[in-house]
Amino acid sequence: MKTMTCKQLGGVCDLAFSAETFEEIVTQSKIHGMQMFQLQDPQHMAAMAKVQALMANPQAMQEFMDAKRAEFDALP
Template identity: 60%
Template structure:
């Protein structure tokens, strides 16, 4: 089992996600993001806005995803 933090994934806090695959980590991060959105947590809302900007460029988003997956695989 490996772990990554919210900050490592572009988020705003040190909450740690643990899973066997990067895809599972991504899903846990998504759930955490939804919880923070529901709470309207300002730092997470800022981080989400930055991620939304990145997502407007599919090529940049793919590079980001590949880099994070590689980081997970190498840890």
């Protein structure tokens, strides 16, 4: 089991997500993001805007995801 925080995934808080795979971590992060969107948390909304800007550029988004996957894979 590996753990990454919201902050490590481009967010702003220290909420930890634990899973066996990077895909599971991403799913947990998305759920957290939806919760923060519903609450209209200003800090999370700003972080989500940055990720949305990345999504406009598929190559940049792929590089971002590859970097986060590599960080996950390097965890003990």
